[in-house]
Amino acid sequence: MRTLVVGAAGKTGSRVAGRLREQGREVVAASRSLTGFDWYEPDTHDDALSGVDSAYLVAPVGDPDPVGVMGPFLERAARQGVRRIVLLSVAPAESGGPGLGRVHALVPTLFAEWAVLRPTWFMQNLVGAHPHARSIADRGELITATGDARVALIDVDDIADVAVRALTGPPPNTDWLLTGPEAVSYTDVAAVISEVTGVPLRHRAVEPEELRAYLETFLPAAAAARMAGLDRIIASGSQERVTGVVEEVTGRPARTLWDWAVRHRSQLPA
Ligand SMILES: NC(=O)c1ccc[n+]([C@@H]2O[C@H](COP(=O)([O-])OP(=O)(O)OC[C@H]3O[C@@H](n4cnc5c(N)ncnc54)[C@H](OP(=O)(O)O)[C@@H]3O)[C@@H](O)[C@H]2O)c1
Structure with a gap:
């Protein structure tokens, strides 16, 4: 095997x-x-x-x-x-x-x-090499073109747990829409990170063109356009769904943003 x-x-x-x-x-x-x-x-x-x-x-x-x-x-x-x-x-x-x-x-x-x-979108985009992590570290801002729309961010550890079941358990033979336990706006995300770190973080909601121009200051043009385009999907309101698939497959609830932020405290602003 x-x-x-x-x-x-x-x-x-x-x-x-x-x-x-x-x-x-x-x-x-x-x-x-x-x-x-x-x-x-x-x-x-x-x-x-x-x-x-x-x-x-x-x-x-x-x-x-x-x-x-x-x-x-x-x-x-x-x-x-x-x-x-x-x-x-x-x-x-x-x-x-x-x-x-x-x-x-x-x-x-x-x-x-x-x-x-x-x-849905990964909580882990808030740390590491993702542009969100960069704007949080450099500017104390989360810059998005998502407005006040919400998205049920998911912890990548939950995706991995589901993937391992899909690889090793009975064959699923289906697609699984995987979400975190609650839909949050990026203003909510900034508030959670601020509270966990004690360092103020704000969400700056911009138009997609402004986001693209900002991303182009450090990404190739095609990648900047692609990422700004992804925010339009969230802004449309279509990513607010919450499913129970993580719990159905793994037997325990999907991890919350708060839990994630506490566990990743050392990679967030100090
Ligand atoms: N980020 C999100 O919020 C999100 C949400 C939902 C779905 N997804 C999906 O998740 C996937 C991964 O996205 P991510 O940005 O999080 O990246 P990631 O999984 O952290 O990194 C991409 C991986 O693919 C490898 N890779 C890249 N280009 C490759 C190539 N040409 N041949 C072989 N391996 C290659 C990279 O390793 P090497 O550089 O060593 O090749 C790396 O292991 C994408 O399909 C994305 O659409 C992402």
Whole structure:
């Protein structure tokens, strides 16, 4: 029993690989920096798939149409005997829709055992390399184009817990909309972080164009436009849904933003 984890250097992949290893399972932890596995280099795919019977897949980040590289990989995986695929998608992507929706639609046609995880936005975007973390650290502000709309932010540890169940439990053969336990605005987020850290943080709600211009001061233009566009989805109000899937799958409630902030206190402003 060997599981391939693609994106194993990242937020969900590293946790999924770690949890599987703790259970004594054999893991191939793949990414460009870890093993040289590159979605855009098919020559690197055969090695990664060797002897694998299940796989957790994080798509190439920022690719607007990842089915172009993921489709041939999935076909190769099916031919080589991979039995189960767990795909990390995104909450707004419906099966058959653009972007990851096209990969989602392909998975059940190739594999008898599968799951597609559709999480909302990550709490972990507030720390590390994400632009939110940068504006919090540099400016004492969370800058978004989300207005006062709410989103049910999810703790990446919950996604990893669900992913491990999807890989090791009975085959889900469905997609799961994964959310945190409550929908919050970024003004609420700033208030929670301020209270936990004791350092004032405010939410500055701007127009998407202003956000894009700000992001362009440190990101490539395409990435800045993509990220500003993601905020429009939240601003539309469509991401306020709260589901109970984390609890149904793991048997315990999804982690709260407060719990997350307390646990990540050392990575937040002091
Ligand atoms: N951030 C959010 O709020 C959020 C919410 C819902 C869904 N998602 C989805 O989660 C996924 C991960 O996003 P993230 O920003 O959080 O990134 P991440 O998982 O923290 O990092 C991306 C991972 O993919 C690897 N990777 C990137 N390009 C690759 C390539 N060409 N070939 C092989 N591996 C590659 C990276 O490692 P190397 O650099 O070593 O290759 C890294 O391990 C995306 O599909 C995103 O749509 C994110």
